[in-house]
Amino acid sequence: xxxxxxxxxxxxxxxxxxxxxxxxxxxxxxxxxxxxxxxxxxxxxxxxxxxxxxxxxxxxxxxxxxxxxxxxxxxxxxxxxxxxxxxxxxxxxxxxxxxxxxxxxxxxxxxxxxxxxxxxxxxxxxxxxxxxxxxxxxxxxxxxxxxxxxxxxxxxxxxxxxxxxxxxxxxxxxxxxxxxxxxxxxxxxxxxxxxxxxxxxxxxxxxxxxxxxxxxxxxxxxxxxxxxxxxxxxxxxxxxxxxxxxxxxxxxxxxxxxxxxxxxxxxxxxxxxxxxxxxxxxxxxxxxxxxxxxxxxxxxxxxxxxxxxxxxxxxxxxxxxxxxxxxxxxxxxxxxxxxxxxxxxxxxx
Numbered sequence: 001x002x003x004x005x006x007x008x009x010x011x012x013x014x015x016x017x018x019x020x021x022x023x024x025x026x027x028x029x030x031x032x033x034x035x036x037x038x039x040x041x042x043x044x045x046x047x048x049x050x051x052x053x054x055x056x057x058x059x060x061x062x063x064x065x066x067x068x069x070x071x072x073x074x075x076x077x078x079x080x081x082x083x084x085x086x087x088x089x090x091x092x093x094x095x096x097x098x099x100x101x102x103x104x105x106x107x108x109x110x111x112x113x114x115x116x117x118x119x120x121x122x123x124x125x126x127x128x129x130x131x132x133x134x135x136x137x138x139x140x141x142x143x144x145x146x147x148x149x150x151x152x153x154x155x156x157x158x159x160x161x162x163x164x165x166x167x168x169x170x171x172x173x174x175x176x177x178x179x180x181x182x183x184x185x186x187x188x189x190x191x192x193x194x195x196x197x198x199x200x201x202x203x204x205x206x207x208x209x210x211x212x213x214x215x216x217x218x219x220x221x222x223x224x225x226x227x228x229x230x231x232x233x234x235x236x237x238x239x240x241x242x243x244x245x246x247x248x249x250x251x252x253x254x255x256x257x258x259x260x261x262x263x264x265x266x267x268x269x270x271x272x273x274x275x276x277x278x279x280x281x282x283x284x285x286x287x288x289x290x291x292x293x294x295x296x297x298x299x300x301x302x303x304x305x306x307x308x309x310x311x312x313x314x315x316x317x318x319x320x321x322x323x324x325x326x327x328x329x330x331x332x333x334x335x336x337x338x339x340x341x342x343x344x345x346x347x348x349x
Contacts, residue, residue, distance in 0.1 A: 019059035032198035035068030181222030188214025209285025209299035214314030228327030273320035302330035302345030
């Protein structure tokens with residue numbers, strides 16, 4: 001057993017060996033890191049509470065150093081929910097780095113700090129927010145890539161789906177549960193993961209397995225029946241949440257206990273922008289399963305989701321108090337401009 005000189009704890013160094021292949025894929029394949037580049041790892045005060053998070057962080061820092069990069073580490077007090085801005089000093093450090101790897105308790109990808117870092121040319125890669133591991137203790141070990149070849153096939157599918165979203169103007173999602181919603185796309189950004197971040201201002205999330213399209217403001221109508229999970233509840237739903245959408249925003253939330261909890265949470269934020277439809281997406285990671293963790297649930301093969309609230313990360317102007325992902329499980333049918341691209345967990349691209 002080896003003692004970690006930074007934490008003083010035994011065992012972390014040994015466990016980090018399990019992530020060395022994944023760390024090498026992250027720094028060499030995803031980032032395409034060049035010798036001398038300044039790579040900033042952003043963490044917070046709570047990630048050590050979650051299995052594997054510290055070990056993965058140490059493996060990443062080691063891989064940066066072994067690859068000739070300049071590893072930097074910044075730590076800040078953890079925020080209570082996803083989407084809350086990090087401190088200004090963290091935001092400034094992110095803008096000054098060549099690349100940033102986010103390893104926080106909750107996601108800060110959909111924040112102004114990250115958006116401004118991208119605009120300054122920083123490459124941003126987000127690893128699973130540590131709180132999500134609580135619902136799936138083996139998530140890091142199960143979903144982290146171990147070889148670039150497994151990523152390349154997923155990128156090919158992601159690019160095909162992305163091109164369809166970019167060329168389209170209308171997305172329709174239906175399901176046997178009762179989902180029937182139409183959304184405007186094509187005017188905001190489309191993101192896909194996995195994706196390499198080798199050029200200035202690029203971003204991605206590891207593990208990959210999703211495509212996300214920004215929904216045009218005011219262009220969403222219909223009903224979404226969410227039967228997977230709804231952040232930040234961080235558990236599989238016990239019963240569906242039905243959202244009625246008019247004029248691009250959620251106007252009614254119906255259902256049982258989970259719907260009541262989710263409705264009360266949004267109301268507690270006292271921000272009308274949290275009801276705006278921000279994005280729509282599809283998932284295609286072969287090892288993802290329902291855990292109540294948005295990062296994993298969104299990647300379930302053949303799933304779809306909508307998100308409400310902040311949309312600056314997809315090129316919009318909405319800076320709400322939260323960005324909330326609401327997952328709909330397979331079977332889902334999703335069409336773009338009346339062309340079916342997903343039906344019964346099969347992609348037609």
